[in-house]
Amino acid sequence: MKIKETLNLGKTKFPMRGNLPVKELERENLWEENKVYEQRQKLNEGKPTFVLHDGPPYANGNIHMGHAMNKISKDIIVRSKSMMGFRSPYVPGWDTHGLPIEQQLQKSGVDRKSMSVNEFRELCRKYALEQVDKQRKDFKRLGVAGEWDNPYLTLNPEFEAQQIRTFGKMAEKGLIYKGLKPVYWSWSSESALAEAEVEYQDLSSPTAFYGEQVVDGKGLFDENTYFTVWTTTPWTIPASEGITVDADFDYVVVKPAGMDKKFVFASELVDACAEKFGWENFEVVQTVKGRDMEYMTAQHPFNPDVKLLVMLGDFVTTDSGTGLVHTAPGYGEDDYNVGMKYDLPIFAPVDNKGYLTKEAGADFEGVFYEDANQVALKKLEDAGLLILQEDLVHSYPCDWRTKKPIIFRATPQWFASVDKIRQNILDAIDEVQFFLVGVKSVFTT
Numbered sequence: 001m002k003i004k005e006t007l008n009l010g011k012t013k014f015p016m017r018g019n020l021p022v023k024e025l026e027r028e029n030l031w032e033e034n035k036v037y038e039q040r041q042k043l044n045e046g047k048p049t050f051v052l053h054d055g056p057p058y059a060n061g062n063i064h065m066g067h068a069m070n071k072i073s074k075d076i077i078v079r080s081k082s083m084m085g086f087r088s089p090y091v092p093g094w095d096t097h098g099l100p101i102e103q104q105l106q107k108s109g110v111d112r113k114s115m116s117v118n119e120f121r122e123l124c125r126k127y128a129l130e131q132v133d134k135q136r137k138d139f140k141r142l143g144v145a146g147e148w149d150n151p152y153l154t155l156n157p158e159f160e161a162q163q164i165r166t167f168g169k170m171a172e173k174g175l176i177y178k179g180l181k182p183v184y185w186s187w188s189s190e191s192a193l194a195e196a197e198v199e200y201q202d203l204s205s206p207t208a209f210y211g212e213q214v215v216d217g218k219g220l221f222d223e224n225t226y227f228t229v230w231t232t233t234p235w236t237i238p239a240s241e242g243i244t245v246d247a248d249f250d251y252v253v254v255k256p257a258g259m260d261k262k263f264v265f266a267s268e269l270v271d272a273c274a275e276k277f278g279w280e281n282f283e284v285v286q287t288v289k290g291r292d293m294e295y296m297t298a299q300h301p302f303n304p305d306v307k308l309l310v311m312l313g314d315f316v317t318t319d320s321g322t323g324l325v326h327t328a329p330g331y332g333e334d335d336y337n338v339g340m341k342y343d344l345p346i347f348a349p350v351d352n353k354g355y356l357t358k359e360a361g362a363d364f365e366g367v368f369y370e371d372a373n374q375v376a377l378k379k380l381e382d383a384g385l386l387i388l389q390e391d392l393v394h395s396y397p398c399d400w401r402t403k404k405p406i407i408f409r410a411t412p413q414w415f416a417s418v419d420k421i422r423q424n425i426l427d428a429i430d431e432v433q434f435f436l437v438g439v440k441s442v443f444t445t
Contacts, residue, residue, distance in 0.1 A: 028143060037145040040082050041089055050086040052078055056093040056154070059131040060100040063138045075144040090146035092139065096128035096155040099191050103401050125155060175417050180346040180410045182329075182336050184397065187354030187369075188404035192411065203396040203405060206373045207232045209273070209322065209387040210380045211263060212243065212298040215307055220288055220296075225253060225262045226385075227298050227310070228273070230321035232392060234380075235372035238302060238360040239328040241344045244313040244335075247291040249323055257281035263387075264293075266323020273322060277388055290316075301385050302361060302376075313338040330410035348410040369407060 031037070052074055057067055074090070081088040101124050106112060112120045136148055152159060170176050184193040211226030227243050245251065250267040256279040265273055267287065274282055293310050300306035315334040316325050329339025330348030339346065349359035356364040356372050363379065364372050380386035397406050418425065 024143070025141075028140065031145070032140075037147075041087065044082060044085060044087040047085055047087045050078075050081040050088045052088070052090060054090070054092060056095045056152075057135065058098070058100045059094045059096045059128040059135065060104045061131065063135050067135075067139075068142055071139055071144045072142060075142075075146075079145065090144075091150070091152060092136075092144075092146045092148065093152035094128070094132050094135070094154070096125070096132070096153050099189065099401075101128050101131075103189065128153075128155060170416060173420065175420060177415055177417060178412060179415055180330070180348075181413055181415075182331060182333055182348070182408045182410045183413070184406050185352075185409040185411065186399040186402065186404070186406050187352065188399055188402040190352045193399060193406065197400050198397045198406065199400045200395045201398050201403075201405075202393055203398075204391050204393045205232050205396065206234060206377065206389060207392045208234045208377060208380060208389050209277070210301065210385045211261070211387060212301055212308060212385070214296065215299050216297040218292075218296050220286075220292060221253065221262075221264070224260065225264060227308075227324050228263045228265055228322045228387065229324045229326045231326040232394070233331070233373075234376035235356070235364075235369045236328045236331045237326065237376045237380075238356070238364055239330050239347045239349055240300060240308060240326055241306070241329055241339060241347065242309040242311050242327040242342065243298060244311050244316055244325040244327045244338055245290040245293055245323065246314070246316040247289070247294075247312045249290045249316070249318070251288050251290055251293065251323065252284045253286035253288075254279075255283045255285050257283075264324065266318050268318045269321070269323055276390075301383055302363075302379055309342060309344065311338050311342050332408045336410065346410045350407065350409055354407060 054074060057063075057070075078088050078090045102112070102120075105120075105123060105127055110120075110123060115123075132151070132153065136151070140148055154160070167176070184195070184198055185191075186193050207230065209228060209230050211228055214221045214223055214225045214227065217223070217225060229243055231237065246266075251264055252267045252270055253262050253264055254270060254274070255262045256274075256277075262285065267284075270282075270284070291312060294312050296310040298308040298310070300308055311327065313325070313327075313334065315338075316323060327335045327338060328347070329335045329344050330346050336346065347359070349357045349364075350369055351357055354369045356367050356369060358365040360372075363375055367375055377386065377389055398404060399406055
């Protein structure tokens with residue numbers, strides 16, 4: 001007798017094997033043929049509404065595990081709400097604009113620089129719609145229910161029109177204004193980058209210690225005194241507009257033996273700098289507080305028409321350098337903030353591709369920014385202002401897609417000010433009910 005003949009097993013239509021690749025597809029087709037999603041919406045019509053606002057994925061490639069986790073989790077929420085009696089439609093959508101789509105096309109061999117903007121946009125549109133179809137098929141295969149035949153796409157004319165209407169209302173209320181502000185700029189992809197799109201690599205940069213001659217020392221420094229600044233980006237010197245010091249630091253005027261010039265340093269860095277520069281003998285002839293140097297001026301090393309303003313800032317350190325920071329408001333966030341405080345113009349003479357423009361000066365026009373480092377160093381040396389040049393290996397931001405270094409560059413941008421609607425936003429938040437959703441794991445032995 002076989003053992004199975006001794007067992008009293010119930011009869012079932014379930015097969016011995018799950019065969020999910022086949023059965024799941026049959027089940028999903030059955031749902032679609034019987035319009036299960038549509039029938040649920042009709043059944044709950046007129047009942048309280050629960051809407052899950054789904055942030056759209058980019059239409060730029062195959063879905064991955066993150067997409068699956070996102071969509072399945074949301075499907076569980078929407079289905080459960082529907083079963084609880086809520087009218088709970090789910091309208092999927094796709095973000096069909098932006099650099100990720102352009103990047104995928106360029107990776108496939110498309111040379112966007114060889115075609116017009118409209119031609120490239122049309123290729124991007126076709127590519128995005130192809131990706132929407134691929135991702136939609138995969139999301140449906142995951143069993144996610146929704147209005148797949150009526151998704152929202154950011155490239156749809158009606159969607160773009162609504163964005164323009166909203167923008168127009170904001171402009172009418174005076175919330176929109178145009179200005180300049182430094183951003184992470186990728187010259188390799190010719191685009192601004194968000195902070196999340198930046199990664200860091202150890203790169204070598206040419207640094208420079210150089211002097212900038214005092215023009216107006218406010219009765220404390222004479223014109224034979226030089227502010228000693230340090231920079232890791234000599235190519236930005238053409239856009240220099242000031243020197244930043246710390247109000248509470250002690251600064252000293254140093255006269256090296258055998259030289260007729262005097263140099264200003266943070267007192268903590270004198271010995272380290274003198275050793276770097278090979279000054280075996282020097283004399284400290286004066287000590288002042290940083291705040292006493294505010295509004296002094298110095299001569300720009302390249303441009304005789306530009307006078308540099310000495311300013312106070314809280315980002316100056318004595319970890320390295322001289323305690324005096326070369327400041328170009330068009331080329332960095334700290335520089336920008338202190339420049340705005342002192343009403344300096346925002347000046348960034350570099351184009352989208354990283355080449356300096358004619359505003360930087362004849363010697364720099366058309367020079368790629370990395371090559372401009374050497375041009376700047378040579379001009380400092382010819383002017384007798386270069387004290388020391390050395391290379392520094394440091395962590396530097398790069399474009400996470402192209403892996404190329406980026407620059408900080410002020411670009412014309414539209415800003416939305418929330419000052420006028422701040423209270424409206426706070427009031428709206430007070431009317432929102434927040435739910436903390438937690439998952440409890442139960443372990444048994």
